[in-house]
Amino acid sequence: MTNPPVRSHIPDCAWQRPLGLGWEQPYTVRYDSNLDDGPWHGMPLGGLGAGCIGRSPRGDFNLWHIDGGEHVFRNLPACQFSVFEEMEGGRSKTYALSTEAPTDGTLEAWQWYPTTTSIQQTGTYSALYPQSWYEYQGVYHSYLTCEQFSPVIPHNYQESSYPVAIFEWTARNPTDRPITLSILLTWENTVGWFTNSIKTPEVTVRDDGSPVYEYEPCWGQSTDNYNRWIENNFRVGCLMSRRTTRDIPQEGEGQWAIATIANPAVEVFYHTRWDPTGDGTAIWDSFATDGSLADSEDETPAAAGERLACAIAVRFTLRPGKTRKIPFILAWDFPVTEFGYPQNAAEFRGQVPSTDSEDSASAIAYYRRYTDFFGRNGNNAWSMVRTAFKHSDTWKEQIARWRQPILNDEAFPSSLKMALFNELYLLADGGTLWTAASETDPIGQFGVLECLDYRWYESLDVRLYGGFALSLLWPKLEKAVMLAFARAIGQGDNTPRIIGYDRSEAVRKITSATPHDLGAPNEHPWQRTNYTSYQDCNLWKDLGSDFVLQVYRYFLWTGAEDKEFLQDCWMAIAETLDYLKTFDRDGDGIPENSGAPDQTFDDWRLKGISAYCGGLWLAGLQAAIAIGQELLETNELSPAPQNQIQQWSSWFEQAQPLYQHTLWNGKYYNLDSDSGSSVVMADQLCGQFYANLLQLPAIVPKQCAQVTLQTIYDACFVRFNQHQAGDRPPLGIPNGVNPDGLPEDPNATHPLEIWTGINFGLAAFMLQQGMKTEALEIAEAVVDRIYSNGLQFRTPEAITAAGTFRASHYLRAMAIWGLYYVWDNNE
Numbered sequence: 001m002t003n004p005p006v007r008s009h010i011p012d013c014a015w016q017r018p019l020g021l022g023w024e025q026p027y028t029v030r031y032d033s034n035l036d037d038g039p040w041h042g043m044p045l046g047g048l049g050a051g052c053i054g055r056s057p058r059g060d061f062n063l064w065h066i067d068g069g070e071h072v073f074r075n076l077p078a079c080q081f082s083v084f085e086e087m088e089g090g091r092s093k094t095y096a097l098s099t100e101a102p103t104d105g106t107l108e109a110w111q112w113y114p115t116t117t118s119i120q121q122t123g124t125y126s127a128l129y130p131q132s133w134y135e136y137q138g139v140y141h142s143y144l145t146c147e148q149f150s151p152v153i154p155h156n157y158q159e160s161s162y163p164v165a166i167f168e169w170t171a172r173n174p175t176d177r178p179i180t181l182s183i184l185l186t187w188e189n190t191v192g193w194f195t196n197s198i199k200t201p202e203v204t205v206r207d208d209g210s211p212v213y214e215y216e217p218c219w220g221q222s223t224d225n226y227n228r229w230i231e232n233n234f235r236v237g238c239l240m241s242r243r244t245t246r247d248i249p250q251e252g253e254g255q256w257a258i259a260t261i262a263n264p265a266v267e268v269f270y271h272t273r274w275d276p277t278g279d280g281t282a283i284w285d286s287f288a289t290d291g292s293l294a295d296s297e298d299e300t301p302a303a304a305g306e307r308l309a310c311a312i313a314v315r316f317t318l319r320p321g322k323t324r325k326i327p328f329i330l331a332w333d334f335p336v337t338e339f340g341y342p343q344n345a346a347e348f349r350g351q352v353p354s355t356d357s358e359d360s361a362s363a364i365a366y367y368r369r370y371t372d373f374f375g376r377n378g379n380n381a382w383s384m385v386r387t388a389f390k391h392s393d394t395w396k397e398q399i400a401r402w403r404q405p406i407l408n409d410e411a412f413p414s415s416l417k418m419a420l421f422n423e424l425y426l427l428a429d430g431g432t433l434w435t436a437a438s439e440t441d442p443i444g445q446f447g448v449l450e451c452l453d454y455r456w457y458e459s460l461d462v463r464l465y466g467g468f469a470l471s472l473l474w475p476k477l478e479k480a481v482m483l484a485f486a487r488a489i490g491q492g493d494n495t496p497r498i499i500g501y502d503r504s505e506a507v508r509k510i511t512s513a514t515p516h517d518l519g520a521p522n523e524h525p526w527q528r529t530n531y532t533s534y535q536d537c538n539l540w541k542d543l544g545s546d547f548v549l550q551v552y553r554y555f556l557w558t559g560a561e562d563k564e565f566l567q568d569c570w571m572a573i574a575e576t577l578d579y580l581k582t583f584d585r586d587g588d589g590i591p592e593n594s595g596a597p598d599q600t601f602d603d604w605r606l607k608g609i610s611a612y613c614g615g616l617w618l619a620g621l622q623a624a625i626a627i628g629q630e631l632l633e634t635n636e637l638s639p640a641p642q643n644q645i646q647q648w649s650s651w652f653e654q655a656q657p658l659y660q661h662t663l664w665n666g667k668y669y670n671l672d673s674d675s676g677s678s679v680v681m682a683d684q685l686c687g688q689f690y691a692n693l694l695q696l697p698a699i700v701p702k703q704c705a706q707v708t709l710q711t712i713y714d715a716c717f718v719r720f721n722q723h724q725a726g727d728r729p730p731l732g733i734p735n736g737v738n739p740d741g742l743p744e745d746p747n748a749t750h751p752l753e754i755w756t757g758i759n760f761g762l763a764a765f766m767l768q769q770g771m772k773t774e775a776l777e778i779a780e781a782v783v784d785r786i787y788s789n790g791l792q793f794r795t796p797e798a799i800t801a802a803g804t805f806r807a808s809h810y811l812r813a814m815a816i817w818g819l820y821y822v823w824d825n826n827e
Contacts, residue, residue, distance in 0.1 A: 019134070022039075028804055031806060042054050049369050051332065061076055064194065078309045080096050141179055144170070150166070151395035153395065153398045154472075160474070162373075163331060166392045194251075196217065248353060249336055255382075258310070259331075259382075260312055271311045274311065367435065413780055423816050430449045431448070448470075454807060465814075498533065501534055541592075552626060560630070577648070602750075604736075604748075621649075660704075681735065709766050719742075763819050
């Protein structure tokens, strides 16, 4: 069989996996209470904050992040592509293009695509976000590829929000005989499924001390759903809806649509109502016979307990050597995201008007960003289909133009190019919220979860690294996030709660303290902050500095022109630095760590002046001074910039020499001043890294920084990996080990974990300091661990030498964009 692959349209650096090929020993979760869906994750489809779906290297659609902030990972077999092929004078072949047959007894009449084995190559899955490709070879006579993408485009604040997925099929006949092909898309009507059936979910504390709440989607509840066939000029497809008497849709209510293009060169068939829980013969008997469907049109709504699906097929004949492209569009319109219920009558209710007579009876709800462009009634899926057909080629061109300079950089390693784009998956996949615009928030409000295990938004300590991507690619969304933090700093919440780490009691949010996060999906994000209760984050020593540094990062990286933004943040900056200074118990100019885990390494006790928090404090002061200098001409600010600059400068002048004298030991900076630890902390000079990044005055001498980085490389990379990895590929850098590479405490948690985002940030720091070889070696080691061990598109916070991971779908890993920023600006 002659079937040469043609891959010129797929970038060489795209991540690849043979179709259906499993992993011998994929990394498994470290703690049973953490999420572990297994390695079958593929690139998500859908715009930012629009809800997304995922299709794996097996070909199945199995990720359903349609309800904002919630996670459903479950194969839905009726949502599937299938292909019929018949060569002139030969036998036909028909397969559903997933290598995983259903295990629940459904669709038994269907034939499922063969998986790649050691003796048969059946195709390849490739991904370079926001595009991915399925290549089918060795099974059919024709050469088939399916390219899929959504219009996630940097600096684009409209199309990037669209809930659409484009599937462009390319079929080529490499033989000397005509081939008839038919491509089938089937889809189950899941309108109404993606909302929590538990309207007041109980919040409990997990065994790791983190709060967690119940979530049960209305899976399979399809009563009153119906499907309709639409022919609109050359666009044809099925529209999936639900009967309702409400004018304002609730969460989960709306539409799906699947569509293709009809023209004289192809035949289009359809079936609007069949049972996806049966054996599938209603579709398969006709399709497997000749590639057709019954052209059955039935809009009867589903009865109680009934489920229904629809299908469209496109049949055409290819002459020898010819190629044809067939597009399919998938669109969904679920305009409302609901959260928890108001805590009191005064609590702001969101953007969606209440449909209940008593205001307190309705959940807090927001419209999604895309409704600014398509309307809010939940009946706009077909409008999205029309838009996608009209503009999909332009979207592809815009994606290609954005990526091309990076792909053309021959010096930047191919594996890092791959990870650079693929790590952006989290901006769609991470329980992402993006609300419709309002007078207060002209671009809407935005949020990405810290991860699916720690389900709260935009954790400030994590996004110190994880926010690089948003800052560089969608800076207006970065601004929205930072303004939300600025507004929250002056707010307080005296609600008492139990702290998971030590079972003490603390109030939720102290006025003037910088919140750790912007809230959670089961309450009211942006309004009720500090959701996490594992630690008392009011006592953390890094959050205030993190806030100031990220405010200045946005300002500097957007051209140093948005002084109105600095003004909006000014009071919060002064307030939070004053608050943080109250932890300087001895008046030496540096807030002390308390001997408890009171910073981002929240299982790691620091005591006294610490290299990590002390360095961030010094960098934060310098950033605040720089902000004040930008605002000196403003006479209406309170506190006045002149007074604040003078105060912060005096604090810095007192603290900087003390930091150097107290912690520098000649080879690195001690972990802290009071614990007596000899650990080499990998991220000890994060403050100096940020000072370099934001062009601020140094907080430590350059030579000391270079010596420290060399010590970190020797102890935490070379020697640690000699002990732990042996002859295996290096793992990356753990958070802290002794100078000989061995652990100070073999039972420690955070010190011995390899944090993916910290590794990318540390590599960026080394690159700043001229350690290019070491920087790339570390970054490539971490990328290899992620993408070789079944962690793709669910990148965790931490991996271990034992082949385990913790906290998948983690925000901090987008720090790889900080590495590229340094690379691009140092070239």
